[in-house]
Amino acid sequence: MITRRIVLASRPGPEGPTEDNFALTEAPLPEPADGEVLLETQYLSLDPYMRARMYEGANYAAATALGEVMPGGTVSRVVRSRSARLPEGRIVTSRNGWQTHHVCPAEGLETVDPALGPVSTALGVLGLPGHTGYGGMIRYGRPQPGETVLVSAASGAVGSVAGQVARIRGARVVGIAGGPEKCRYLTEELGFAAAVDHKAPDLPEALRAACPDGIDVYFDNVGGDIFAAVIPLLNARARVAVCGTIAVDRNQPAKPGIDRLQELHSAILIKQLTLQGFLFDMLGDMQEEFRRDVSAWIRSGELKYREHMVEGIEAAPRAFLGLFRGENFGKLIVHMSG
Numbered sequence: 159m160i161t162r163r164i165v166l167a168s169r170p171g172p173e174g175p176t177e178d179n180f181a182l183t184e185a186p187l188p189e190p191a192d193g194e195v196l197l198e199t200q201y202l203s204l205d206p207y208m209r210a211r212m213y214e215g216a217n218y219a220a221a222t223a224l225g226e227v228m229p230g231g232t233v234s235r236v237v238r239s240r241s242a243r244l245p246e247g248r249i250v251t252s253r254n255g256w257q258t259h260h261v262c263p264a265e266g267l268e269t270v271d272p273a274l275g276p277v278s279t280a281l282g283v284l285g286l287p288g289h290t291g292y293g294g295m296i297r298y299g300r301p302q303p304g305e306t307v308l309v310s311a312a313s314g315a316v317g318s319v320a321g322q323v324a325r326i327r328g329a330r331v332v333g334i335a336g337g338p339e340k341c342r343y344l345t346e347e348l349g350f351a352a353a354v355d356h357k358a359p360d361l362p363e364a365l366r367a368a369c370p371d372g373i374d375v376y377f378d379n380v381g382g383d384i385f386a387a388v389i390p391l392l393n394a395r396a397r398v399a400v401c402g403t404i405a406v407d408r409n410q411p412a413k414p415g416i417d418r419l420q421e422l423h424s425a426i427l428i429k430q431l432t433l434q435g436f437l438f439d440m441l442g443d444m445q446e447e448f449r450r451d452v453s454a455w456i457r458s459g460e461l462k463y464r465e466h467m468v469e470g471i472e473a474a475p476r477a478f479l480g481l482f483r484g485e486n487f488g489k490l491i492v493h494m495s496g
């Protein structure tokens with residue numbers, strides 16, 4: 159058995175990750191041993207966190223070694239089994255990485271129930287990004303009815319769930335997205351009160367106009383200039399849930415710009431702000447309520463989602479790099495088989 163896989167061929171240079179950093183290779187796979195299964199990848203999740211793994215050095219997770227398969231969550235089918243727990247044909251979520259096949263212990267793999275909907279949703283709205291948006295908004299945003307909640311990267315996998323959860327909880331939700339098509343999606347499909355295009359001129363003024371009563375909750379997926387534009391609009395006792403920094407490659411030198419540190423420091427004191435950075439692991443105890451609520455809202459039509467599907471393992475590097483240019487519209491997934 160051979161697996162086709164994309165490995166990290168070189169570390170990014172000063173221009174950040176490029177397609178040259180990846181290589182498509184083949185490798186033999188062992189027969190599954192007792193208690194193991196052979197998996198065939200059906201869907202591979204491409205996520206922003208993978209950028210940080212391409213660099214050497216400490217992040218909140220270990221770097222990918224050169225020559226190693228790129229990491230990633232998958233929905234996979236058991237094609238050979240030496241485990242009574244997982245018969246052949248079973249669909250599971252796994253961490254196969256960017257490859258067509260994988261041999262691993264059956265222990266720890268979670269079964270996906272195809273009756274609940276398309277199995278690819280286990281990587282998006284019903285998987286890690288959905289869980290992050292749901293849990294992060296409820297636990298750290300704490301939106302109250304009538305409050306103004308701002309979400310960045312709002313049409314994406316995490317942001318679309320975070321914003322809709324706040325809307326369902328009675329808040330007035332404003333989304334930031336790149337381009338008129340994504341902005342229309344937020345207001346016309348997801349029920350946001352307003353949308354701001356961060357690629358249009360004068361973001362600070364557009365944000366002010368969309369949030370006339372200020373901002374009570376900011377769910378921050380991007381950092382950078384958008385975060386700077388939000389600071390003056392935060393209300394007293396506002397909560398900032400810091401989820402991601404996609405606008406900033408933390409492994410590259412900081413770009414020169416206006417030093418806003420003192421402004422932020424003063425705002426934290428004077429407005430009694432709460433800024434909470436969080437990682438997905440901190441929301442593990444919310445898994446049951448997340449699945450229950452989000453699957454019920456999908457069934458009732460209260461919560462909508464989009465998937466951006468690309469075809470075949472060869473498409474992965476280019477599609478992945480597109481995340482940082484806003485080329486995906488919805489949860490980015492590679493369809494590999496099945």
Ligand SMILES: NC(=O)c1ccc[n+]([C@@H]2O[C@H](COP(=O)([O-])OP(=O)(O)OC[C@H]3O[C@@H](n4cnc5c(N)ncnc54)[C@H](OP(=O)(O)O)[C@@H]3O)[C@@H](O)[C@H]2O)c1
Nearest residue numbers: 206311314315316335336379402403404405437438482484
């Ligand atoms: N804390 C955690 O445990 C955790 C877990 C999962 C994800 N995250 C973070 O959540 C964020 C969203 O992830 P996702 O998987 O849901 O991705 P996504 O939103 O589906 O896709 C990324 C989107 O980010 C936006 N973007 C890219 N570069 C940008 C820039 N320079 N300025 C503004 N927006 C930019 C683009 O949308 P536009 O076209 O609208 O600009 C792009 O489509 C990321 O920062 C990710 O690292 C954190």
